[in-house]
Structure formats: C-alpha cells, structure tokens
Amino acid sequence: MPELPEVEVVRRSLDNHITGLVIDKVRVLNRNLRFKIPKNFSKLLINQKIMSIRRKGKYLIIKLQNKKLIVIHLGMTGKIIIKYIKSNSTHLTSFYYDNKLLKKHNHFFIRLNKTVDLIYNDIRKFGFIKILGFSRFDFTKYFSSLGPEPLSKAFNKSYLSSKCKQSKKKIKNFLMDQKYVSGLGNIYVNEILFYSSINPRKLSNKLSGDQINKIVFSTKKILKKAIQLGGSSIRDFNTVSGKEGSFQEKFRVYDRVKKSCFKRKCKGTIKKIYISNRSTFFCPKCQNN
Ligand SMILES: [Zn+2]
Structure with missing residues (x-):
C-alpha cells in the first residue's frame, strides 16, 4: 500500500511531467x-x-485553473503511468513494483497537450479520484480529520507526547492512525519502531520522553531517506514491464521474519506477529521495551 514516501515521489514525478499542461x-x-x-x-x-500538484498525507491534490482540485488516493494498488504518445515511452511514477501493469486494470486516462497521457491503473480498486471546489471551506473540511505531516515542524516531541499521553492504543496502531499523524502506513511504522527500539505492542501512554523523541527523530529520518531513494530509483522505471525497484531492499525489519536483526551487536531474530490483523515485524531482543 502506498505510504507517504511513495505518494511524495509520485507527486514529484507528476510535477515534472504534467504541471503547466492543459487537459484536452x-x-x-x-x-x-x-x-x-x-x-x-x-x-x-x-x-x-x-x-500545481500538492500532497497531504497519502492524498495527491492537483490544482486546476478553474480552481477545482483533483484529489487522488492510490488506495492499496493504485499506480499512475505517464505515457508520451509520440515516442510511445511510458514512465511509472510509483516505486513499489511487483506486478506487470495489465491494461485491464487501467481505469481512466487524462490526455494533456495532445501529447501526454496520465493513466490510472489499480488492480484492487480501493483508490479513488474526486473533484473538489477550491474554497478554503471545502479543503479544510475534507482534510480536517488528518493529523500533521510527519515531515513538518508540527510533528514534534511536545505534540506527540501530548497525544500519546491521552491514548491507550498500542503505539503501532497509534502511528498508523491518520488523525494523529498523516501518511504513515504499515511498512513505515514497522521501520520507525525498529529504529526507535520500541516494542510495537507498547501502549502509547506508557512511552518515555526519550522514546517519544526517538519516534519523532526516526520518523523524519526514515521518510526523508525513502523519498530520496524512491526518487533516485524511479529513474529506472521507464518501462511498464521491467524490473523491480531496489527500494524494497532497504527495509530493515519489514518482511524479514526469521532473519537476523540488522542492528550491530544485537543477535536477535526478527519475529512476525499480528496487531489488529496487520503483519508486524520486530526484533524481540532490541525492541523489548
Ligand atoms: Zn535486534
């Protein structure tokens, strides 16, 4: 499922390819x-x-000249492909990439400047596209339930600490809840808790100040790095039937069940459990608190 880094990379890619063009x-x-x-x-x-093309959490927001906004959410398997008609070259804007993109999963096309197609492909169809009016009222209302952007200054120790104090949720569920912080999903929350050496089952109101600090720090660090890596690996995705991106290889705990912990000096083995039905990977040795 696309999370903040992937959506941000899609945004940057769309910005490069279609900002300034006209839909025909x-x-x-x-x-x-x-x-x-x-x-x-x-x-x-x-x-x-x-x-312009903006992002809020996992939403892409394309602003049109008539002040309407196209809001796109990629759901579980949504992908955006940019196709140049003349040269017949295609650019996949996403960096998780495991299936061939079958034409039968293309759901809509938007042609721009008579030369470029934006194609939306989605196997499971949990994604969506909506048109909103651009008034402050509409915009605020639509996104009012979302917590701060994790890369913004608003996501800091005092914010997280005050929200955690009021919550008895397991920290993993807390961080995946878009109302506390927007854009994180299962993969990155696993990674963040690993970097922070925190047990994913720990209750939010039991976290120490030091642990809160670690979460804030590693969230920003991991997301920035993922965006950077995604942005660099995306250049290889100039074909829709090519190879898998190298990005997945960078995960330190996600999908590494029974493998050795990557942390130096820790001889633990990664374990897989389920929290609220979502696969959770952690090292019982260094994430024991
Ligand atoms: Zn470990």
Whole structure:
C-alpha cells in the first residue's frame, strides 16, 4: 500500500511531467473505484490547465485553473503511468513494483497537450479520484480529520507526547492512525519502531520522553531517506514491464521474519506477529521495551 514516501515521489514525478499542461481529453473506462467517478468528471476537467500538484498525507491534490482540485488516493494498488504518445515511452511514477501493469486494470486516462497521457491503473480498486471546489471551506473540511505531516515542524516531541499521553492504543496502531499523524502506513511504522527500539505492542501512554523523541527523530529520518531513494530509483522505471525497484531492499525489519536483526551487536531474530490483523515485524531482543 502506498505510504507517504511513495505518494511524495509520485507527486514529484507528476510535477515534472504534467504541471503547466492543459487537459484536452478524458476517458473513463471504469467508474467503479472506491467512490464512483461522477458522470460530469470529464466536463469539469476539459480545457483546464494543471496549476500545481500538492500532497497531504497519502492524498495527491492537483490544482486546476478553474480552481477545482483533483484529489487522488492510490488506495492499496493504485499506480499512475505517464505515457508520451509520440515516442510511445511510458514512465511509472510509483516505486513499489511487483506486478506487470495489465491494461485491464487501467481505469481512466487524462490526455494533456495532445501529447501526454496520465493513466490510472489499480488492480484492487480501493483508490479513488474526486473533484473538489477550491474554497478554503471545502479543503479544510475534507482534510480536517488528518493529523500533521510527519515531515513538518508540527510533528514534534511536545505534540506527540501530548497525544500519546491521552491514548491507550498500542503505539503501532497509534502511528498508523491518520488523525494523529498523516501518511504513515504499515511498512513505515514497522521501520520507525525498529529504529526507535520500541516494542510495537507498547501502549502509547506508557512511552518515555526519550522514546517519544526517538519516534519523532526516526520518523523524519526514515521518510526523508525513502523519498530520496524512491526518487533516485524511479529513474529506472521507464518501462511498464521491467524490473523491480531496489527500494524494497532497504527495509530493515519489514518482511524479514526469521532473519537476523540488522542492528550491530544485537543477535536477535526478527519475529512476525499480528496487531489488529496487520503483519508486524520486530526484533524481540532490541525492541523489548
Ligand atoms: Zn535486534
């Protein structure tokens, strides 16, 4: 499932490819994503220039000249492909990449400047696209339930400490809850707790000040690094039927069950458990507190 780093890399890639271009054609092949694509979808988009591309948590927000916003959420398996019609070259904007992108999972096309297609592909169809009016009211209302961006100054020790004190949730569930911090999902929360040497089952209100500090520090560090790596590996994704990105190899605990802990001097073995039905990887030796 795409998390903040991947969505940010998609945003940067889209920004490179389509900002400033004008939409001249929209083709919907399947309206039935997580939310139905409205019938007037293409009417709202045609002849509109792409002004900017932003991100909030795991949402991509494309601002149009008519002040409408296209909001895209990639759900579990959503991918955005940029295709240059003349040269027939394709660019996958995502960095997790394990399946061939079958055409039958392409759900809509947006053609820009008569030369570039933005294609949305989604196997499981949990992603969605919505058009919002750009008024402060709309925008705030739509995103009001989201917590601060983890890379912003608002996500700091005093913020996290005050929220954790009020919560009896396991810290893993707490960090995955978008209302406390936006953009984190299962993979990165596993990684963050590993770096912070904190047991994923630890209750949020039992964390020490030092542990809170570690979470804030490693969250920022891991996300920044992932964006950087994703951004660099993405250049290799110039084909839609190519190789897997090297990004997955960088995980230190996720998907490493029964393997040796990467931490120097720790001779632990990574264990897999389930917390709220989500696979959780941790080292019982160095994440014992
Ligand atoms: Zn360990």
